[in-house]
Amino acid sequence: MLNEGVNGALESEQLGSSALASGVGNSVPRNPELGDSALFSSALLSSVLRDLAWLVATPDLVELPPPIPCGGRPTLKELGLEGALLPWLGQLGRPPLTALNGSRATRMGHYHERLWHTLLDHAPNTRLLARNVRITRQRNTLGELDMLYRTRDNPAPIHLEVAIKFYLGLPEGPGATNSQSRWIGPGGLDSLALKCTHLQRHQLPLSTTAPALATLAHWLTPRDLGGSDRRLSEQLTQRLAMPGVLYYPGMPLCQRRKARRQIIAVVSGVTCVTGRPWPPAFLPCRVW
Numbered sequence: 001m002l003n004e005g006v007n008g009a010l011e012s013e014q015l016g017s018s019a020l021a022s023g024v025g026n027s028v029p030r031n032p033e034l035g036d037s038a039l040f041s042s043a044l045l046s047s048v049l050r051d052l053a054w055l056v057a058t059p060d061l062v063e064l065p066p067p068i069p070c071g072g073r074p075t076l077k078e079l080g081l082e083g084a085l086l087p088w089l090g091q092l093g094r095p096p097l098t099a100l101n102g103s104r105a106t107r108m109g110h111y112h113e114r115l116w117h118t119l120l121d122h123a124p125n126t127r128l129l130a131r132n133v134r135i136t137r138q139r140n141t142l143g144e145l146d147m148l149y150r151t152r153d154n155p156a157p158i159h160l161e162v163a164i165k166f167y168l169g170l171p172e173g174p175g176a177t178n179s180q181s182r183w184i185g186p187g188g189l190d191s192l193a194l195k196c197t198h199l200q201r202h203q204l205p206l207s208t209t210a211p212a213l214a215t216l217a218h219w220l221t222p223r224d225l226g227g228s229d230r231r232l233s234e235q236l237t238q239r240l241a242m243p244g245v246l247y248y249p250g251m252p253l254c255q256r257r258k259a260r261r262q263i264i265a266v267v268s269g270v271t272c273v274t275g276r277p278w279p280p281a282f283l284p285c286r287v288w
Helices: 047-057 085-091 094-102 108-122 192-203 210-219 253-258
Strands: 126-137 140-151 158-162 165-169 237-241 244-247 262-265 271-275
Touching: 047 085, 047 094, 047 108, 094 108, 108 126, 108 140, 108 158, 126 210, 140 210, 165 192
Parallel strands: 158 237, 165 244
Antiparallel strands: 126 140, 140 158, 262 271
């Protein structure tokens, strides 16, 4: 269950309102595409369907600058779901939902990936080509590509990296007040700074390396490449989708009232959407 029992987090003017509803239970963003009655719609009675709706509608925590990645997450238009998300969710067949229900007991990251697999493989305008493609060189594993997909209008493969992250903001150091290092993950072993660095230097560029291109060229069919004369390296693009929640550090009430929507510009040109207003989420120590 994604974002269960979390008090308000990200917001997006583009989506119309809070990207994560307050309260306990599955939360669905109040997206104009979904409407205010989405939570009570017969199309979203299944918890898996609500998770899919959340995945499609929620904004990402960060936007990395080009050239890698070439763009952000697949849009509703690219998926072929613009103006048709709820009807599509309502007609989604039982087999993909049953498969997802069976994976809910595993780690959240794995379940999040399975949601993306279902979305890309069953959306009207996309087709999932591969998932978890292992890249090796001389029997050494260099890493994995989360997934490759193509659109109906463009056969060129797209490398999509996905992650779902939850970070707690530190009121003091390390770094400046707008530093990525101040957002830490559970246990303090992960941070927004470390994740962005790993994405930029390893995960996203991995598909541009010679071993990756050789691996992909071995099994991609001519249909997947559209019969183009261009080399695979010239056609392949990289995308990133990283939804999640930022838990803001506590602050005095007078400061909370003055807080407004902020977009924290961080190093390397990365922007981090922090949401509006700035409500603190008090977490007991046992949660971390």
